[in-house]
Amino acid sequence: MPAPTTHARQQIREALATALTGLTTTGARVYQSRLHTLRDANLPCLLVNTDSEQVESATMNSPALLERSLTAVVRCVAKAASDLDDALDTMAKEVETALGLSTLSSLAENVLLQSISVDMDDAMEKPVGVLSLTYQISYFTASNAPTVTL
Amino acid sequence: MSLSAADLAAFVDEDMPGYALATIGAGSVAGLFSNPSLEALGIAGSRPVFRALTTEVSSVVEGTAITINATAYTVAGIQPDGKGMTLLILERT
Numbered sequence: 001m002p003a004p005t006t007h008a009r010q011q012i013r014e015a016l017a018t019a020l021t022g023l024t025t026t027g028a029r030v031y032q033s034r035l036h037t038l039r040d041a042n043l044p045c046l047l048v049n050t051d052s053e054q055v056e057s058a059t060m061n062s063p064a065l066l067e068r069s070l071t072a073v074v075r076c077v078a079k080a081a082s083d084l085d086d087a088l089d090t091m092a093k094e095v096e097t098a099l100g101l102s103t104l105s106s107l108a109e110n111v112l113l114q115s116i117s118v119d120m121d122d123a124m125e126k127p128v129g130v131l132s133l134t135y136q137i138s139y140f141t142a143s144n145a146p147t148v149t150l
Numbered sequence: 151m152s153l154s155a156a157d158l159a160a161f162v163d164e165d166m167p168g169y170a171l172a173t174i175g176a177g178s179v180a181g182l183f184s185n186p187s188l189e190a191l192g193i194a195g196s197r198p199v200f201r202a203l204t205t206e207v208s209s210v211v212e213g214t215a216i217t218i219n220a221t222a223y224t225v226a227g228i229q230p231d232g233k234g235m236t237l238l239i240l241e242r243t
Contacts, residue, residue: 038193079193081224081243122226124188124195125242 004147008107009070011149012137013050015104016072020046023094025087026076038077044091047075063144069136071114074099076131084120088131092116095133107149109138158203158234172200173217179206183218198223198240207236216240 004011013032021030029045038045051071057064076091078084102111114136120129140150162169162180170183181202188197200218207228210216214225216238227239 037189040194043193077191077193079195081241119191121190122241123190123197124193125185125198125223125240126195127241128191128193128195130191 007146008068008139008141008149009050009053011147012070012104012107012139013048013072015107016050016074016099017048019098019102019104020048020074020095023091023098025091025094040079044076044078044087046091046095047073047077049073049075057143058140063142065150066141066143068139068141070139072135072137074133074135076133077129079124079126079128081126084127084129085118088118088129092131092133099135104137107139109140112136112138153234155205155234161235162202170200170218172202174207174210174214179203181206198242200238200240201235202238204230204234204236207238210236210238215243 017030017032021028026044026046029042030048031045032048034047051073053071054069056067058067059065074095076088076095078087080087096113099111104111112135113133115134117132118129120127141148142150162182166182168182168184171178171180179202181200183200185196185198188195210225210228212225212228216223216225222243223240224243225238226241229237
């Protein structure tokens with residue numbers, strides 16, 4: 001199998017999106033690093049972002065073994081006239097179930113849910129809400145090969 | 151200066167932009183409807199509101215069903231201006 005050419009962060013983000021595609025509530029509406037405004041046709045949906053990353057050297061030699069902890073956020077987004085909180089919690093259940101035992105096709109050592117936060121807004125024709133699940137994803141690479149997870 | 155009933159009625163004349171008849175219960179109420187685009191939490195939507203004479207919507211409470219231009223809404227907020235007009239904040243059902 002040829003070595004991957006994209007950064008492991010990108011591989012992990014894409015693996016997250018793949019693992020989250022086809023869930024009962026959101027189906028194929030899974031968007032990576034989306035910046036554009038969401039419209040009704042996009043909802044309910046999941047937004048997948050890879051954010052900051054902590055990197056520590058696990059060895060003294062060169063190239064060093066890097067232990068990396070990536071923060072990834074999965075946002076469950078919904079608009080509903082009623083029971084918006086229930087809709088968001090249902091989406092969270094589906095996401096947690098999908099990622100609970102995942103190693104993202106062996107890219108990650110582990111995928112741990114770290115926190116959940118919720119924002120709601122009732123300024124529009126229907127209330128909208130975003131439930132954010134923040135995951136810490138641990139993986140290793142060599143310092144000179146960020147495309148290959150170890 | 152307070153406005154007379156005739157003055158207030160002129161605000162909901164059918165020549166006014168946004169003029170609409172709202173169905174509330176078995177009756178209809180004339181008023182001004184607007185639904186400007188809005189965005190919240192990165193999601194596009196709109197903000198439907200209906201302005202009518204306070205005397206015409208005095209029985210409306212939060213949750214009252216209201217139909218405007220064949221679209222069903224419920225009243226999510228009631229904001230009387232103290233001068234004879236009331237703004238109804240609408241939520242699409």
